[in-house]
Amino acid sequence: MQTHALWSESARRIGALASAAILLCSFSACSAPRLSGKAEAERQMSPCEQALTLVNGDSWNGTGTPMTVRYVAGQSVPLAWIDVAASCPGRFGEGVLRNAQSKAKLASLAQRLSAVAPSSSPARLDGVTAMTMDTDVLDAMALAEDRAGFALEVLAAQGRTAGATLQLSDLHKSAGQQLVSLADGSWNNAGDTGSGTHADPRQKIYDISTLLANPVTISDKPSGQTVPTAAAIEMDCARAEIKAVTDSDSPSDTTTLSILAALAAKHAYTAFQLGYPTADADLFEQ
DSSP states (O other): OOHHHHHHHHHHHHHHHHHHHHHHHHHTSSSOOOTTHHHHHHHOHHHHHHHHHHHOOHHHHHHHHHHHHHHHGGGGGGHHHHHHHHHSTTTTHHHHHHHHHHHHHHHHHHHHHHHOOOOOOOOTTTTOOOOOSOOOHHHHHHHHHHHHHHHHHHHHHHHHHHTHHHHHHHHHHHHHHHHHHHHHHHHHHHHOOOSSSOOOOSSSOOOOOHHHHHHHHHTTTTTTTTEEEEHHHHHHHHHHHHHHHHTTOOOOOOOOHHHHHHHHHHHHHHHEEEEEEOOOHHSSOO
């Protein structure tokens, strides 16, 4: 009888422990309770975070990674930096310059691998009919384009400046005209009831005496280096366009910011192609 009682007591204890284990399991990883959709929302990255993940990948940045792997992994990096410029607050300028820098890096890898260098469309705004951007920003960018176009035209006529061509000058002037037209549209959308256009910011003729005195190379203040003159003109245009956007408090959208970032980045990439230094110390404030 005592043995039977002891067995019954043990059975009850085992049963209680099993019930407790099941209860604990129900409150733990066995079947964790959650609010529907909360975990998924917490795992979803923002557009800025997604872009930063692409540009910071080990396959692209790893110094010990084979060149072929880096070249393949880097194909999506330039566009991702444009996404950074458009989606990450306060990182417009970084996105623009990193886009051009990553293209230059890809071009160097392509040359070493006898592969295809990254392509770059002309620095124009063909097909763009409207922008959500303050008129002052578009005016400042138009002025930068026109100034660069004038300088390159004059230097091309002299024939002493490598990279200064009438074709490149025309691209700048066309982009300037397109920006003025887009600014006209922005002016109208803002509720202007006047003539339908605002004052054209382009001056057409600019003081380029320093450039004329240094047609081959010139001292570049932002980098502290002596750089090819045409490269300095291109980078000055890119920096002026970056400043126009970053100094503005005007609300915009990612599409507009992407377009403007791509335009400025093309000038920066052209500057690299013409000999502007690509090191971080020459591009970013330390």
